[in-house]
Amino acid sequence: MMWVSRYLLGAAIFLALLARPVMAEPVTVFAAASLKTALDDVAGNYDGKVILSYAGSSMLARQVQQGAPADVVFLANTDWMDVLESDGLIATDTRVDLLGNRLVLAGPVGAAPVEIGPQLDLAAMLGDGRLAMALVEAVPAGIYGKAALDSLGLWGAVEHSVAQVDNVRAALALVSLGQVPLGVVYATDALADSHVDALGVFPDSSHPPIRYPVAAVAGREQAATAFLDFLTGPDARTIFASHGFAVLGD
Missing domain, CATH: 3.40.190.10 (Periplasmic binding protein-like II)
Known part of the structure; x- marks a missing residue:
């Protein structure tokens, strides 16, 4: 009867393995x-x-x-x-x-909100600082950001003050660490970092969807x-x- 018990035990283990997800x-x-x-x-x-x-x-x-x-x-x-x-x-x-997603102007927590449009003096907001952006000719956030700034007539005043980095999270990090005063990132990026606020939202019409x-x-x-x-x-x-x-x- 010993072999019967072993057979039943083996069969039970096999069935249990089959039942596992x-x-x-x-x-x-x-x-x-x-x-x-x-x-x-x-x-x-x-x-x-x-x-x-x-x-x-x-x-x-x-x-x-x-x-x-x-x-x-x-x-x-x-x-x-x-x-x-x-x-x-x-x-x-x-x-x-x-x-x-949406595109925002990111700054340090507590900074005054702004309305983003052709009237915004972004160069004055930057002062001697830099504007963090993902690569404007290759990375989507940078491409969207440049398109938005260009369509609003703001690109020419700030293009020489842009700090381009490999991706949008790297741009966010520059703002979060206080290495630059402002950055162009996605709304979800600003929401994900407790050291950053979205100071304003770029109009959807200023860049491709x-x-x-x-x-x-x-x-x-x-x-x-x-x-x-x-x-x-x-x-x-x-x-x-x-x-x-x-x-x-x-």
């Missing part, structure tokens, strides 16, 4: 730097391992072009996603414009599917909204 495959996500606080929160609520790599959207797109091992790419600009799509590097049917597209990298759909389903689902949408993003399609 299958963990989702680890997923590597290349994401725009401005997503960090919210996406860290989203990933922490996902039932699986997520490897997050943050940088400016232009850098991430180039890394995907060079064959970097990403499963999902989540950018802050539709133009860079268009580039990847035209190169055949994303699974087009998985692409979704998931989030929206800010959209965050997400997609699976071509050939990595199987690894990306579960996380993309979660990312576009109700729980993740609630988290993004709590961090100040506009959730598109709601």
Whole structure:
């Protein structure tokens, strides 16, 4: 009878293993730097391992072009996603414009609010200081920021006072640490840093719409599917909204 007991025990263990939930495959996500606080929160609520790599959207797109091992790419600009799509590097049917944002002038906590328009004397506000911005020719926040300042007639007065950095979170850090008096960042960035206030919001009409597209990298759909389903689902949408993003399609 000993062999019967061992057989039954082995069968019970085997059935228990079958009953255990299958963990989702680890997923590597290349994401725009401005997503960090919210996406860290989203990933922490996902039932699986997520490897997050943050940088400016232009850098991430180039890394995907060079064959970097990403499963999902989540950018802050539709133009860079268009580039990847035209190169055949994303699974087009998985692409979704998931989030929206606004552009703000960031300053130290307690600084006086301003109305951003053609009448704003931004150069006087800077004095001898610098205006922190992401790279204005490559990184979405910088591209949006330059477009906004240009359309309002403010760019010419401040362009030689701009401190350009690799991504919008680096621009935010310069303001947060008091190394510059002002910066152009997303509203969600200012909300994420307790040492920074949004002093004013740039008119939506002053720059192209800010959209965050997400997609699976071509050939990595199987690894990306579960996380993309979660990312576009109700729980993740609630988290993004709590961090100040506009959730598109709601």
